[in-house]
Amino acid sequence: MKKRITLKDVARAANVHVSTASRALDPNTSHPIRDELALHIRRVSAELGYELNAEAYSLRTRRTRLVGVVIPDITDPVYPLILRGLENALLPRRFVSIVASLDGDMSREADVTALMRSRNVDGLILGSVEREDVVATKLLSQGVPLVTVGRRVENESVSSVTSDHVEGIRQALAHLRALGHRAIAHIAGPQKLSTGADRLKAFRGASAALGLGVSERAIVAADAYSIDEGRRCARELVARATGTTAVVCANDRLAVGAIAALRELGLECPRDLSVTGYNDMPMVDLLSPGLTTVHVPLVEIGSESARLLLDLLDRPEPEREARHVVLPASLVVRGSTRPPPP
Amino acid sequence: MKKRITLKDVARAANVHVSTASRALDPNTSHPIRDELALHIRRVSAELGYELNAEAYSLRTRRTRLVGVVIPDITDPVYPLILRGLENALLPRRFVSIVASLDGDMSREADVTALMRSRNVDGLILGSVEREDVVATKLLSQGVPLVTVGRRVENESVSSVTSDHVEGIRQALAHLRALGHRAIAHIAGPQKLSTGADRLKAFRGASAALGLGVSERAIVAADAYSIDEGRRCARELVARATGTTAVVCANDRLAVGAIAALRELGLECPRDLSVTGYNDMPMVDLLSPGLTTVHVPLVEIGSESARLLLDLLDRPEPEREARHVVLPASLVVRGSTRPPPP
DNA sequence: TTGTAGGCGTTATCAA
DNA sequence: TTGATAACGCCTACAA
Numbered sequence: 122m123k124k125r126i127t128l129k130d131v132a133r134a135a136n137v138h139v140s141t142a143s144r145a146l147d148p149n150t151s152h153p154i155r156d157e158l159a160l161h162i163r164r165v166s167a168e169l170g171y172e173l174n175a176e177a178y179s180l181r182t183r184r185t186r187l188v189g190v191v192i193p194d195i196t197d198p199v200y201p202l203i204l205r206g207l208e209n210a211l212l213p214r215r216f217v218s219i220v221a222s223l224d225g226d227m228s229r230e231a232d233v234t235a236l237m238r239s240r241n242v243d244g245l246i247l248g249s250v251e252r253e254d255v256v257a258t259k260l261l262s263q264g265v266p267l268v269t270v271g272r273r274v275e276n277e278s279v280s281s282v283t284s285d286h287v288e289g290i291r292q293a294l295a296h297l298r299a300l301g302h303r304a305i306a307h308i309a310g311p312q313k314l315s316t317g318a319d320r321l322k323a324f325r326g327a328s329a330a331l332g333l334g335v336s337e338r339a340i341v342a343a344d345a346y347s348i349d350e351g352r353r354c355a356r357e358l359v360a361r362a363t364g365t366t367a368v369v370c371a372n373d374r375l376a377v378g379a380i381a382a383l384r385e386l387g388l389e390c391p392r393d394l395s396v397t398g399y400n401d402m403p404m405v406d407l408l409s410p411g412l413t414t415v416h417v418p419l420v421e422i423g424s425e426s427a428r429l430l431l432d433l434l435d436r437p438e439p440e441r442e443a444r445h446v447v448l449p450a451s452l453v454v455r456g457s458t459r460p461p462p463p
Numbered sequence: 464m465k466k467r468i469t470l471k472d473v474a475r476a477a478n479v480h481v482s483t484a485s486r487a488l489d490p491n492t493s494h495p496i497r498d499e500l501a502l503h504i505r506r507v508s509a510e511l512g513y514e515l516n517a518e519a520y521s522l523r524t525r526r527t528r529l530v531g532v533v534i535p536d537i538t539d540p541v542y543p544l545i546l547r548g549l550e551n552a553l554l555p556r557r558f559v560s561i562v563a564s565l566d567g568d569m570s571r572e573a574d575v576t577a578l579m580r581s582r583n584v585d586g587l588i589l590g591s592v593e594r595e596d597v598v599a600t601k602l603l604s605q606g607v608p609l610v611t612v613g614r615r616v617e618n619e620s621v622s623s624v625t626s627d628h629v630e631g632i633r634q635a636l637a638h639l640r641a642l643g644h645r646a647i648a649h650i651a652g653p654q655k656l657s658t659g660a661d662r663l664k665a666f667r668g669a670s671a672a673l674g675l676g677v678s679e680r681a682i683v684a685a686d687a688y689s690i691d692e693g694r695r696c697a698r699e700l701v702a703r704a705t706g707t708t709a710v711v712c713a714n715d716r717l718a719v720g721a722i723a724a725l726r727e728l729g730l731e732c733p734r735d736l737s738v739t740g741y742n743d744m745p746m747v748d749l750l751s752p753g754l755t756t757v758h759v760p761l762v763e764i765g766s767e768s769a770r771l772l773l774d775l776l777d778r779p780e781p782e783r784e785a786r787h788v789v790l791p792a793s794l795v796v797r798g799s800t801r802p803p804p805p
Numbered sequence: 806t807t808g809t810a811g812g813c814g815t816t817a818t819c820a821a
Numbered sequence: 822t823t824g825a826t827a828a829c830g831c832c833t834a835c836a837a
Contacts, residue, residue, distance in 0.1 A: 127814060128814065128815065128816095129814075137824090138823070138825075139815080139816095139824095140816080140817085140824065140826090143814095143815065144823090147816090150816085150817095153822055153823080154823080155822065158822090158823090172581050174583070174815070175583060176518045176519075176521040176522040176583060176813085176814080177814030177815040178815060179829095180516075180814080180816095180828095180830065181814080181815045181816045181817085181828080181829055182829090185518070195546055196540075196547065198538075198540060198746075201538045201540075201542075201543060202538060204564075205537060205538065205564060208563065212563075215578075217578070219560065219561055220546075220560075220562060221554075222547065222550065224547065236554070236557075239515070240517050240559060241518060377749060381749070403538060404746045407723070408750060408751070409750070469829095469831085470831065471830075471831095479807080480807070481808095481830090482807080482808065482809080482810095482832080482833080483806090483807060483808075485832060485833090486807090486833095492832090496806070496807080497807090500806090515830090516829090516830050516831070518829085518831095519813090520830080521831095522813050522815090522829090524813090524831085524832070525813080
């Protein structure tokens with residue numbers, strides 16, 4: 122590995138002092154430099170192929186242009202899309218992310234964020250938070266710039282980007298009702314998570330608004346957004362909510378598990394029971410039946426959360442008010458829903 | 464944000480000089496320090512909650528404990544698993560990765576690796592390389608520690624971790640042959656990629672070994688590992704390779720696309736045609752029919768490649784010979800294969 | 806066995 | 822408008 126060009130090399134080649142070179146290369150500080158000279162220095166720098174040394178810069182300025190990203194489970198297909206959005210927004214600003222997946226083990230949250238802090242990340246994007254999240258709360262109190270993505274914490278002073286659960290769930294219910302369904306069950310997400318709670322609340326609200334009675338026994342909450350939990354909840358529903366003709370699931374994985382469990386019980390979707398999901402994750406259009414689900418702009422959710430964080434970082438500490446962005450969600454109808462059996 | 468504890472703080476609190484503190488905290492250099500004193504310093508350090516400043520350390524030692532990872536497309540479900548393996552191997556060594564997805568645009572490879580180099584990554588893990596990869600070749604010549612994952616470059620001096628294509632494809636063909644198939648086609652991967660070329664070669668080899676004639680018109684190569692290309696290739700096969708009863712695909716996405724295209728043409732898999740994939744990516748077991756495919760230990764491929772890179776980094780420059788790890792692959796039979804129609 | 810001093814590459818402050 | 826100098830936090834000869 123050849124020795125890298127440093128600022129000193131550029132300065133020497135341009136016959137100026139390093140401090141002058143430093144200023145000339147940073148648009149923010151190049152004002153005092155004679156235009157002609159600045160141009161010369163920049164040219165020399167380019168010729169030599171000079172590149173700013175990231176560590177030296179960070180050591181001096183205490184900015185790393187590094188953001189930490191924590192997600193619950195990278196094998197959940199929604200996260201690759203969110204990550205893509207993040208990158209799209211981060212790279213043009215020359216920020217880089219270090220990503221950690223908790224792989225379903227929330228107890229790792231503290232360790233992982235500690236590791237990121239030890240790397241002096243400028244800010245954190247958290248996709249793994251619970252509604253009451255001790256780690257997030259502590260980070261906030263320590264003044265770490267924070268944005269949650271996909272989920273919220275109850276504390277309103279943490280910025281967030283989510284989808285419009287109220288509208289998404291409303292559309293799912295309205296669609297089912299229009300098909301003729303009246304007894305509609307809900308497989309809710311974990312109530313520790315804002316998504317689980319928000320969608321359940323949306324389910325109750327929309328049911329009432331559509332004149333659908335909600336029986337408490339037609340609601341069962343999953344412990345995790347997994348296919349297995351979807352299976353379990355579907356079995357429970359079948360056992361205790363007879364007469365149900367449709368089930369709105371809080372998430373695609375729950376829906377996929379539910380459909381599989383129904384099949385194992387001899388019930389065919391959509392013939393016997395209609396099922397909807399949430400997220401429109403990749404591949405659900407290829408299943409048989411294709412999943413009717415609430416489409417969420419996952420890539421935009423990612424890029425928006427990065428933008429929110431960059432915004433925070435651009436602002437001086439006192440002006441860092443939290444913002445809450447809600448992106449539109451809308452139903453996409455496929456094969457897993459149809460009118461109820463006669 | 465409170466001021467962080469520095470080594471100087473620890474030294475002051477422990478009544479020693481910073482150099483002593485530095486030595487005491489690094490197991491490699493603590494030999495000269497009096498055991499008792501070293502212990503004391505470590506205790507003080509822990510009490511104060513001292514953490515090494517990553518940038519200062521890197522600036523001084525030219526090591527960042529950062530590795531760059533380049534993958535072709537993060538929305539391809541095989542990569543999240545590979546990334547998980549990478550993390551598993553990297554985190555215990557306190558290495559962190561910065562990941563970039565090319566999103567199918569190979570021309571970004573140079574920029575992305577340049578960005579990573581500008582961040583002074585200790586090494587690179589490349590999942591996106593072509594067989595003749597100019598970027599990889601240049602990086603190698605610059606002495607950058609390099610490992611390719613999932614794919615190889617022709618240049619043998621770049622370490623790689625791949626699956627056993629020969630055995631995987633052989634098992635797929637043997638299975639089809641045992642079911643009674645004789646006219647077996649191949650949807651090959653892009654021939655620019657080692658996986659595409661290796662699996663095609665394996666297909667020819669195994670066909671010969673099993674006494675199956677290979678008609679050249681029963682082989683069509685995709686331009687990318689995408690569902691759409693799978694569609695296109697399947698249509699082409701149907702048009703020109705009549706009599707085919709089974710098709711071995713170089714990749715699951717190609718297989719998924721092929722099955723969809725067949726259905727659009729009124730051919731049902733597996734009734735009319737059997738199809739196999741490669742990778743056993745998530746969700747292919749949930750499709751109808753479930754995909755018979757070659758299972759590849761993706762997580763292990765990831766962790767092994769990280770281990771290979773860490774190994775390189777542990778070695779002094781001259782001793783850095785390349786290694787090529789091949790992990791076992793084996794067929795998992797599901798619903799997409801059955802005996803040919805009579 | 807411990808302390809001293811210099812420097813990694815950069816930016817910020819102060820003089821000129 | 823430019824230059825000199827110190828400092829960011831750490832490691833490592835070299836000296837003691």
